[in-house]
Amino acid sequence: MQNRLPSGRGNIRSRDHQIESDDCCVACCCCCCSIWLYLFCCRSMKRTLRVKLLWAYMMILGLTTGVVTGVVLFGSVDTEMSLSDMRIVDRKLSSVFCDNVDIESENFDSMFDAYFMKHKPTILPGIRETYNETYSKFIEEKSDVYKQFYLLTGSTVKITGQVDSYIELSLIRGQDNFDKYLDSDMQCIECVLEWRSMFKYGVENINFDIMDTDLYFFVFVSRLEDTWIDLHFRLRRTVYDTSQNIGYCPDATSCVFDFDMSTSETPVVLIHAKASNKQHFDVEPITIQTSCVGRSWLFVIIFFGLPTFLSIILSILIISRCSDPQPQQELPQNSRYPDERTPLLWDTIRAPAVVVLPPKYEDIVRADNNLPSYEEATSSNTSIQPSNVNIVVQQP
Missing domain, CATH: 2.60.120.680 (GOLD domain)
Structure with a gap:
């Protein structure tokens, strides 16, 4: 068992290192793809922004290529x-x-x-x-x-x-x-x-x-x-x-x-x-x-004129083929938040607490006109009748 532990740990380290390297490569590839996808209709954006990005990319590409050609290749x-x-x-x-x-x-x-x-x-x-x-x-x-x-x-x-x-x-x-x-x-x-x-x-x-x-x-x-x-x-x-x-x-x-x-x-x-x-x-x-x-005129034609011509053609394609994203529909102000009276929420919304006060002691009487005790007055099984109610019996 002791002889196997070092090799096992080493494999775990190498596997973790490989996973980290793969994640790094995936992140780099995704970053590059995300940058270029902005030029096409794979990303949601306005056509004007897409055209601006296209021109920026083409000008940077032409300038970089011209500098490399003039300094590195023919310096x-x-x-x-x-x-x-x-x-x-x-x-x-x-x-x-x-x-x-x-x-x-x-x-x-x-x-x-x-x-x-x-x-x-x-x-x-x-x-x-x-x-x-x-x-x-x-x-x-x-x-x-x-x-x-x-x-x-x-x-x-x-x-x-x-x-x-x-x-x-x-x-x-x-x-x-x-x-x-x-x-x-x-x-x-x-x-x-x-x-x-x-x-x-x-x-x-x-x-x-x-x-x-x-x-x-x-x-x-x-x-x-x-x-x-x-x-x-x-x-x-x-x-x-x-x-x-x-x-x-x-x-x-x-x-x-x-x-x-x-x-x-x-x-x-x-x-x-x-x-x-x-x-x-x-x-x-x-x-x-x-x-x-x-030759200055040749560098201008190749590394400025050609990117400009391609940018014009691609801009026309973007404007004709792509479309602006649809604006999101906003909910009315009164429907942004749930109504407490909505039936679907009756079981989930707790009713407000109500404080029930007992009746006054002097307003409670029994049939024998004797005053009940406080426990009897507050009990739900006690037949009570308010003392200030006059019973009128109509004679035939």
Whole structure:
């Protein structure tokens, strides 16, 4: 019996919890249904109120949908780029909803080349661009630093230099794998694409061949002690073919491209972070923002005009098909409360209390003219006769 009690109690708790959850779900469903039933004839109300609720619902729905479309679906996109990166931006762009795309750098020192392309460009296999950067960082014990580059297929990376203590170098492909690697406290083995060891005071010469186009992170981890790293990155990058562009902004910090609504496909934006052939030192990534400037007239037609048109049609249906509720008939003022003289209530209503007073003593006499006692006078069996009544006997 003792072994069964815990399981029984647990079942009762889980059953009660399930009942509470079901009640909550039923309440939520009923609430939603009650709100929408006000638009139809399932609820009793005046047609004018029903039409007002319809217009309120449609305007709120149109406004909410327009804001979500303009901000969430076709809003701004921030792209973090290292120097010499070439990246295609095709997120949150539409030739229908966007009148133009506005491209801006985070500051005036971060310049870029922007290309407006009808289609996604292809990679030129026979052309390489060289980029050099010196990377010097201090790493605390059991911590990490990283360097990121967006590399196209066919690019190569060569890392040379020295470290002051044992360092682990991990190459991670993609933002998702990098986030998982950090969340796991650098213990996610499957997130690492390649791994290298860098020894104290050794001359490093590490090479990576890039097989897929993606964002790559070079993560340096010091697990033994605080240390310095003094490295040199040499990149030989493949590049996109930009000869088929329909718009070009060279050496810009801001740029605008117009969309053609008649095209069947949405053009893409290609951004190339500017870099020279000289040596660069510890260059931080820059942020390029691309923003869809919406077609105002199209948003007005879809998210205001269409709900207005539907509201007019539904309002006509409501007025023609639904009817106002009938007013309740009120009872007359004198029939609101039951009458005490109603025969149906005679058995239930108590009669008012009546105080019966006994006759006066001097008004009661007996046949022998002797005054009765008080008990005899008040007794119901005593024949009494008032003394002040004169008996007249008529003589024949």
